[in-house]
Amino acid sequence: MQIRDLPYADPGDPDIRSGTRFLLWLGRNQMGGQVKSLCWGLLNQLGIAGLPVGVGLAVQAVVERSAERLAWAGLVIALLGAAIAVGDTMLHRTAVTNWITAAARVQQLLARKTAELGSLLTRRVAAGEVVAVSTGDVEKIGWFVEALSRFAAAAVTLVAVCVGLVLYQPALGGVVAVGIPVLALAVLPLLPRATRRADIQREKAGRATELASDTVAGLRVLRGIGGEDLFLDRYREASQEVRRAAVRSARMWALISGIQVLLPGLLLIGVVLYGTGLALDGRITVGELVTVYSTVMLTHYPLRHFEEIAMAFSFSRPSARRAARVLSLTRTTTTTGTHGRPSGDLYDPVTGLLAPTGLFTAVVCGDPDAAGRLADRLGGHPAPEAADPAAGSAATAGAAGAAGAGDEPDAAGRTVGSDRVRDVPDAHVSVLLGGVPLDELALDDARTAVLVQDKDPILLSGTLRELLDVPSNGTVTAGEALAAAQCGDVLDALAQASADADGDPMDTRITERGRSLSGGQRQRLALARSLVTDPEVLVLDEPTSAVDSHTEARVAAGVRRLRTGRTTVVLASSPLLLDLADRVVLVHGDAVVAVGTHRDLLRAEPLYRAVVTRDTDEELAAAPAARPAEVPAEMEESA
Secondary structure (H helix, E strand, C coil): CHHCCCCCCCCCCCCCCCHHHHHHHHHHHCCCCCCHHHHHHHHHHHHHHHHHHHHHHEEEEEEEECCCHHHHHHHHHHHHHHHHHHHHHHHHHHHHCCCEEEHHHHHHHHHHHHHHHHHHHHHCCHHHHHHHHHHHHHHHHHHHHHHHHHHHHHHHHCCHHHHHHHHHHHHHHHHHHHHHHHHHHHHHHHHHHHHHHHHHHHHHHHHHHHHHHHHHHHHHHHHCCHHHHHHHCCCCCCHHHHHHHHHHHHHHHHHHHHHHHHHHHHHHHHHHHHHHHHHHHHCCCHHHHHHHHHHHCCHHHHHHHEEEEEEEEHHHHHHHHHHHHHHCCCCCCCCCCCCCCCCEEEEEEEEEECCCCCEEEEEEEECCHHHHHHHHHCCCCCHHHHHCCHHHHHHHHHHHHHHHCCCEEECEEEEEECCCCECCCCCCCCCEEEEHHHHHHHHHHHHHEEEEEEECCCCCCEEEECCCCCCCCCCCCCHHHHCCCCHHHHHHHHHHCCCCCCHHHHCEEEEEHCCCHHHHHHHHHHHHHHHHCCCCCCEEEECCCCCCHHHHHHHHHHHHCCCCCCEEEEEEHHHHCCCCCCCEEEEECCCCEEEECEEEEEEECHHHHHHHHHCHHHHHCCCCCCCCCCCCCHHHHHH
């Protein structure tokens, strides 16, 4: 793989059982580049190791006053110099290619996982950790892949040097052959401690990055409540912990570096003393002594790669472990991708929520967290605990409790009451669209069928035109979506901020996360982006929570008008939105307890009235317990 061929058509299926296995998987998938880098590294390092031979021949030729042999020695040195130059250039080229392609592979894997999980990613993993994995950790992982081939070339070179010296001059070569492995392995006892300290440093750095990311994301809120100094002190403390951990780690690596300088020096002194005695006794020539001395001196270069690979592995292993943890997250475990793109009613077996096709359905939840979980589930993203069978049992028990006191399950596993028969599904049961479980759909089909906009949508940096350039069927234009979301004031503000003379708001850049816009403006732009996609089912979680009531009424009317004939589910408690819905569903205790129009429910359901009119907790507790709504028979059969 060359850099010009990036990105990968398929980055592969990584081994995410551990950080070490992930690194080895990356190395195997870079095998072609590793072999090329190894070959060029051998040319470079064997050329360096061969220089003493040429120097020794030249010295011996001068001693013997042989011009012809001196010329041959000069030619050997010139050829070795050319080999070193070519090998070093190509080694650097191939090694950096390995680094970049490995980093690109990891980034593609992370991007694929991000696209698969969507907004659930930052709910399962801290946002700061995601940032750390996709930036600094990718660099560390690439470093290990790059250093691997250089280390392999250095190891082969040292073996070749030891064998060559034993054959060239057995007396001195034997000393070197014993000393070189000792030098290479001398620091092994220190590596576990150095690795632990490096791990601690990376963990503290990750926590500091998470804290910085969270602080920047909530800076406006912090300024509003005067909490800037508090969070600054927290970050300063975290930064100092990183500094102290880095100093402790650096001390250990400095000790390792010092040992790798000291021990080769001691070996060199021993070779010189022993070789001088052999030369005085006439057992070796001066040229042979110079050759062995120069070779031992130059082995310091390949020995440095042993330290480099140890450092690269120590720093990349925790990075790979974090990357593997992110990549191990899954959307579902039962995807078959054989159902195509279904259409029809949307039904949630857990709560009993039914959103008939083509209607505007509003859902009222007294608990905002429960509303968020319901929105995730409607999009095919069950909560992490819901995927656990134990959690499913707990949810089943909760649903059974919500079914009513005194109810008992029958032989079919349904709750039998005095006036109803209702299934109690496990919490991990998938939402059904037209009777087809969403988790059995291919990811692309599931995303095309159901789109969920959560209560905190993210705006990516770029122009407004780029923001609205999303996959869609082309039915809804950007202008229609912006008009329905009441973005006129946003367009005016962007036009004034435009650098162009014509002031086209579509070409105005929006800063990261839309920080230059107000909360209501960001919310409406995100709504317009969702409307452009025109999915089969659109799920909106509190889409107008940050706008005033006048704007909210116009947004609600615009969404209803634009989504006529399409299935729309809005989780909200605003009367302005609820009054425009075709049907309103009240969810309480993870179960549907009432269905009707907004005005009918206001008259007949005290619990609904308490939630919508923002009654106090005491009033809400005093409201009569709502009774679960009956589940449609056709949905029971499809479930």
